[in-house]
Amino acid sequence: MWLIECKNLFQEGQAAVLCSLAVAYFIFYYFSGTLFFDIIHFLLHKCARSRIRLLRQISKVHSVHHWYFDRHLHYNEKYRILNALTNLPLELSCQLVGSWLSERALSWILQRDQREFATTILHLTLIIEFIRVVVVIYLGGRDTSHISFHSVPKDRDWILVGPEYHSLHHMYPDQFMSSLFRLFDWTLGTSSTLKNKRITMTGVNGAFGAALKKELKSDGVESIKALRYGVDFFDDDSVSAECIKTLRDTDILILAHGLRYGDVMKANYETSRRLVELFAQHRKPLESRRPQELPEVWYVGSEIEIHPSWGSKSLGAYSASKRRFLPFAKSLYDSDSVVYRHIVLAAFSSRMGPAIVSADWAARWTMWWIRRGLKYVPVTYTGFAYLNFFKFLFKIKAEVNGLRFSGDGMKVEGSKDV
Incomplete structure (x- = not known):
């Protein structure tokens, strides 16, 4: 059904509308996936200091990532495989679940003939999220967000998370929590730190x-x-x-x-x-x-x-x-x-x-x-x-x-x- 609708839109000269809608759905799903990961990410850092041993053990699923790329912004090859087997699958699963939940919420307000198209864009988003993490695993966890700076450069972005911003999270694990968009840190007030200054x-x-x-x-x-x-x-x-x-x-x-x-x-x-x-x-x-x-x-x-x-x-x-x-x-x-x-x-x-x-x-x-x-x-x-x-x-x-x-x-x- 949605393919017929898309074909009609193209025939009516509304290809730009369809493409814009597809991009909007993709951004919404991808953003929702990263935001869901940011929430889980924050909770895992809180669990690391919990008095409950079980919660501390659970937090190690992510802590291994900080062992691999440490506070000195150095890679510790000892934890490369463990990072690939624990933290990266965790990140992927959070993104997939977050994107899926956002599509479920969106389906409540969409008309029935629009849901199939929205679901198709969700599937495309999930595939892209999966491929991205697979590529990062293949590269040994060395993606563009993890750079071994000797001196952290000035961060000129204010919406997206770049390597300058994310490196500060590894130096100050309780701050700079956002993974792609900075909304989570804006909400919590964790976009800067004065610790030990x-x-x-x-x-x-x-x-x-x-x-x-x-x-x-x-x-x-x-x-x-x-x-x-x-x-x-x-x-x-x-x-x-x-x-x-x-x-x-x-x-x-x-x-x-x-x-x-x-x-x-x-x-x-x-x-x-x-x-x-x-x-x-x-x-x-x-x-x-x-x-x-x-x-x-x-x-x-x-x-x-x-x-x-x-x-x-x-x-x-x-x-x-x-x-x-x-x-x-x-x-x-x-x-x-x-x-x-x-x-x-x-x-x-x-x-x-x-x-x-x-x-x-x-x-x-x-x-x-x-x-x-x-x-x-x-x-x-x-x-x-x-x-x-x-x-x-x-x-x-x-x-x-x-x-x-x-x-x-x-x-x-x-x-x-x-």
Whole structure:
């Protein structure tokens, strides 16, 4: 019956409609299969730490995969066959079951004459899933998602899971759980980790800085060190030796200091830029058997980056200082040698004045987004920060010559200004 219907569609010039429908069914089935595996994958990791011995034994069906491709992103040939006999069949069975369940659910809403076509696409999907796993078994489990990086490259995708993203799962088995699409990690907030990270913060005595520090401590960071504006750093000629030492032993630099009044250009732009340059120049990654991860820079921006200053002279100066940082920020955002997070805050209650929300609220939402892997972090109740994303991504031009972070220090190509 469905073949007759397909033939009629082709004869009526609706081949594009049929092909589009087939692609939509295939994506739905394949996505459902990977999502079902992500759920089982997550549960098996939980079982590995269970007090119940039987659950721990069951979890080894997947644990062998992590023995085969370990936290150092090295293959252990001792477990190659065991991985092929346990984990890969598990992955295949989860994908097949997940795809089949999605077809069963879809059949409830499809008309009877559409079900046969949908079922045929399911069979095609199951065949493709089977062939993919067979090929991976033939290759000894060495697929494109498992690459032995010496230094994990920057992950530029935000929907699909690539080798950069999946390598972080092997380094941090309780995070980065998704296998193909990142929906599962978005839902659970497992798209990033701060575990054992050495953090240096400015502005820790401010309302937002103090609240953010409290949130960071709950994420298992190794240490949080403070740099004080006007004490540890002020300008090019006034950077303490202790500041340099602190930056040398830093994985994540968070720039949460700033002024609303006074010399705002120096506080909000010049010193922030200078600290990033010093961080790039002096940072020394930890010597470890594990692959190196990219350093991170977080900058606390403001919705003033997009909305007007409403005729206020002081607000206009504050706006100019924040916007002056944006071309430099965009160059960091585009760089392949550093992970840059641009945090755009709406007004919150602080010593600068009252607002609808508290600094604690802003800090919680900041970390909520970051746990989901966002590089541009909108923390807003007005909506301006969402609009500013399009300005930041498409309108702001990155500085032509910028910083490049490396394990041996900073490399600057050309001048630091546009």
